[in-house]
Amino acid sequence: MAFGKGHHLHLIDGSAFIFRAYHALPPLTRKSDGLPVGAVSGFCNMLQRYVEGNAGGDVTHVAVIFDKGSHTFRNDLYDQYKANREAMPEDLRPQIPLTRTATEAFNIACKEMEGFEADDIIATLACQAREAGGRCTIISSDKDLMQLVGGGVEMLDAMKNKTIDVDGVFEKFGVGPDRVVDVQALAGDSVDNVPGAPGIGIKTAALLINEYGSLEELLDRAGEIKQPKRRQTLIEHRAQIELSKRLVQLDCDMELDFTIEDLEVRDPEPETLLGFLAEMEFRTLTKRISGALGVEAPAVPEPAATTASPEAEEHPPLSASEHVTIRDAETLQSWIDAIHARGVVAVDTETTGLNEMRADLVGVSLCVDPGRAAYLPLAHKDGGGADDLFGGEAKLAEGQLDFETALGMLKPVLEDPAVLKIGQNMKYDAKILARNGITVAPIDDTMLLSYALHAGLHGHGMDALSERYLDHTPIPIKTLLGTGKSAITFDFVPIEEATKYAAEDAEITLRLWQRLKPRLHLAQVTRVYEWMERPMVPVLAEMEMRGIKVDRDTLSRMSNAFAQKMAGLEAEIHELAGESFNVGSPAQLGEILFEKMGFEGGKTGKSGKYSTPADVLEDLATEHDLPRRVLDWRQLSKLKSTYTDALQDHINPETGRVHTSYSIAGANTGRLASTDPNLQNIPVRSEEGRRIREAFVAEPGHVLVSLDYSQIELRILAHIAGIDALKTAFRDGLDIHAMTASEMFDVPLDEMTPEVRRQAKAINFGVIYGISGFGLARNLRIPRAEAQAFIDTYFERFPGIRAYMDDTVAFAKEHKYVQTLFGRKIHTPEIGAKGPQAGFAKRAAINAPIQGTAADIIRRAMVRMPAAIADLPARMLLQVHDELIFEVEEDAVDRVIPAVRQVMEGAAAPVVHLDVPLTVDAGQGRSWAEAH
Incomplete structure (x- = not known):
């Protein structure tokens, strides 16, 4: 059949189908031999849905187009093209050829060509279809293919069932399809490592192309652009931008070894298709397709009774899920029965706010299987978002179970040790439920699963994970609550709308768990998750709910004292400047420093006003007094x-009391982050910063006890880098900073001055963080040349440190991650970056194994601590980096300190045996300042 007018070609992006199937469904192995087949299963389901959806339609020709190999003509143009892409997962690799076999089993044309990307084959076929007068639909959401849209060519995002036409392309890029490549050439593409024009994104690129008409015209007239930085970028990077256009421009003139006529739609041959499905051991799909074809299903071996997880192919798409509102006890009991039968449930709470200690519970969502989720409303109100004008509370909305009755029914199953409760950021939900009398256990946490697997690669919030691994965009909370002054709390959201949002969250959580949990062992991070992530949830939840007492009067007195001292500094600054000005105004300060006083280093922003960030002032403070005073004032x-x-x-x-909230997944290295308020960043180097801790006090009859690892990161560095001099010093209990100073400056220990020791201390800690001569100069407020000489001497005296750094960077470049001694993986996707980013990426890679190992050690101590002090009158309140703070009855301090110290000093064992001892300093007092 000659292809022409009236014919309709469908081109399916095979790679998109494969990766969508792989990331959206849990791993599946063939029972008979353990072969990974999860992606093949999902791929076959997608093909079957495609066939069913287009039966009887106007499609006359169809093909699935694949990539073949990784090297194409674009790699010859630019050797860094797609160089930063992650290696294909090992369990996906053997499934790739099976997807080709699956396509052929469905009797659909399967095409790929060496040296060309699938996108180029699609482009050539789409252009041929257009020229022949026919139609073409590209089944993909790949933005690179949008340049082909128009003139009878459209795209279809199959997952969202959304057609992408010319208007859709304009919505995405801000230009028509014919100018998409121009915008992409400017904006670049971090996924494919297309360089583009530095600092220019999609919006700016579209603005420029719409103004100048084409990329070529823009580059020819770049000198006319008013913005200096933009003008300079386009002029200096012209060759790079032109190369980028060649990289993103699809090839519509490939010499194919087949024709469109070869792609004619054909019915599947039942024996071939069912034989393949049976060989893969896809029982459900085999039965479904055999029924559709009207033939008897071939025999497929049944799975053993112990098979724990359902087949990936049995999961309906998220968009087709049934979401139920639980409005009566009978319905709730049926869900509880289903939870007990399943042994697993995803749980999510809806509340009136984000502060777990103040927010009220509004409802609970549950999901036991993909496609089955429910929302239990408990405290929704009528009234459109406000209580009445006379101060009374709005009435409860109808159709809700009694609050206490519902929680009384849920409590046994949420506390049942035989039922696993899954959450996304489960610590939040656990605290909300704990305040309502329910202790949730045991738990799994999808946020922490992602963190253990992917630290350093991307964020771990539910929306980001859903889009990345389920290819699904969740309902935005803003559409329910609104924004600004008109925003409402969740208890005023109509129950029907709340059900859609809340039940979806629970289902997404369950699907993410099915996707991520089995991958722990493949990534070899099961131990990290099971020993250092999941057990932290109840430990931190209890700490946060306890909080720590803060004396309001002490804080008020400090505020007044700080205000007086600031006024004194202002007077000194004005005297040095020779005039009065607003010290808090960067612009006015800039005028004083760079115009009146003539200091170098001044930079102005777009407004023409000076900016005076801390690094500029720190540089100036190495030589001038006024910027030093400004830094102190700030x-x-x-x-x-x-x-x-x-x-x-x-x-x-x-x-x-003050109840901070800890983020377990807040830092790539495993360090905890603290928010609302942040207690991790209280400065301890200055006297004023240390005084803040005076406001943190113990209850009457108690004292605060602080136990702090002594120089733990230096000890880990000595172990990892094999620095014998440092190991010996730590074993002998020497003053490590004095010893370092003695080694560097040839000063005997008994002649060591505090100033020389301070310099050595700054270098010791600075090296761990990859400090430069610039940074050390700022820290010590000394000239850069002198600071760089210190660092050079340091590396000469301790050559093992430089070797560790070089080896770590080399490992990171090869594997795209570094590891702690306990197996935590910190991914380093930017390690191959060029320019300023390269230095940052290297420093982060060097520091991560050291800081991460220290973080792992204190996590292990914290997880063991509740059992160690269970019989003692002591409560763990805070963790601040290497320090733990406890509230202890006054007469029990002598028993608590040895017990805690034993746990902390032995926290690395038995997994890691360090060559240097861990030592813990202890202190006690009525306030944190006295205890530290």
């Missing part, structure tokens, strides 16, 4: 606004 201003003023607002009116 530090006091920050202490006052961030701590002595703001902490007063964080005191919980019900408990009289």
Whole structure:
């Protein structure tokens, strides 16, 4: 059949189908031999849905187009093309040829060509179809293919069932299809490593192309552009931009070894198709397709009774899920029965706010299987978002179970040790439920699963994970709550709308768990998750709910004292400047420093006003007094606004204590982050910063006890880098900073001055973080040349440190991750970057195994701590990097400190045996300042 007018060609992006199937479904292995087949199963389901959806339609020709090999003509143009892409997962590799066999089994044309990407084959066929007068639909959401749209060519995002036409392309790129390549050439593509024009994104690129008409015209007239930085970028990077266009431009003139006529639609041959499905052991799909074809299904071996997870192909698409509102006890009981039968349930809470200690529970969502999720509303109100004008509360909306009755029914199953509860950021939900009398256990957490697997690669929030691994965009919360002054709380969201949102969250959580949990062992991070991520949830939840007492009067007195000291510094600054000005104004300060006083290093922004960031002032402070005083003033201003003023607002009116919230997945290295308020960043180097801790106090009859690892990161460096001099010093209990100073400056220990020791200490800690001569100069407020000489001497005296750094960077470049001693993987996707980013990526890679190992050690200590102090009158309250703070009855301190110290000093064992001892310093007092 000659292809022409009236014919309709469908081109399926095979790679997109494969990766969507792989990432959206849990791993599946063939029972008979353990062959991974999860992606093949999902791929076959997608093909079957395609065939069913287009039966009886106008499609006359169809093909699935694949990539063949990784090297194409674009790699010859630019050797870094797609160089930063992750290696194909090992369990996906053997499935790739099976997807080709699957396509052929469905009797659909399967095409690929060496040296060309699938996109080029699709482009050539689409252009041929257009020229022949026919239609072409490209089944893909790949933005690179949007340049082909128009004139009878359209795209279809099969997962969202959304057609992408010319208007859709304009919505995406801000230009028509014929100018998509121009925009892409400017904006570049981080996924494919297309360089583009530095600093120019999609919106700016579209603006420029719409103004100048084409990329060529823009580059020819780049000198006319008013913005200096943009003009310079386009002129200096012209060759790179032109190369980028050649990389993104699809080839519509490939010499194919087949014709469109070869792609005519053909019915599947039942024996071939069912034989393949049976060989793959896809029982459900085999039965479904045999029924559709009207033939008897071939025999497929049944799975053993112990098979734990359902086949991937039995999961319906998320968009087709049934979401139920639970409005009565009978319905709730049926869901509880289903949970007990399944042994697993995804749980999510909806509340009136984000502060777990103040928010009220509004409802609970549950999901037991993909496609089955429910929402249990508990405290929704009528009234459109506000209580009545006379101060009364809005009435409860109808159709909700009694709050206490519902929680009474849920409590046994949520506390049942035989039922696994899955959450996304489960610590939040656990605290909300704990405040309502329910202790949720055991648990799994999809956020922490992703963190253990992917630290350093991407964020771990539910929306990001859903889009990445399920190819599904969740309902945005803003569409329910609104924004700004008109925003409402979740209890005023109509129950029908709340059900769609909340039940979807629970189902996404379950699907993410099915996708991520089996991958722990493949990535060899099961131990990290099971020993250092999941067990932290109950430990931190209890700590956060306890909180720590903060004395409001002390904070108020400090605020006044800081204000007075700031006023004194302002007077000194004005005297040095020779005039009064607003010290808090970067612009006015810039005029004083760079115009009146003539200091170098001044930079102005778009407004023409000076900017005076900390690094500029720190450079100037190495030689001038005024910027030193400004830095001191800024530090006091920050202490006052961030701590002595703001902490007063964080005191919980019900408990009289401050309840910080820890983020387990907040830092790539495993360090905990603290928010609302942030207690990790209270400065301890300055006297004023240390004074903040005076406001943190013990309850009457108690004292605060602080136990702090002594120089733990230096000890880990000595072990990992094999620095014998440092190991010996730590074993002998020497002053490590004095020893370093003695080695570097040839000063006997008994002649060591505090200033020389301080310099050595700054270098010791600076090297761990990859400090430069610039950074050390700022820290010590000395000239850069002198600081660089210190660092050079350091590496000469301790050559093993340089070797460790070089080896670590080389490992990171080869494997795209580094590891802690406990197996935590910190991914380093930017390690091959060029320019300023390269230095940052290297420093991060060097530091990560050291800081990450230290973080792992204190996590292991914290997980063991509740059992160690269970019989003692002590409660763990805070963790601040290498320090743990406890509230202890006064007469029990002598028993608590040895017990805690034993756990902390032995936390690495038995997994890791360090060549240097871990030592823990202990202190006690009525306040944190006294204890530290």
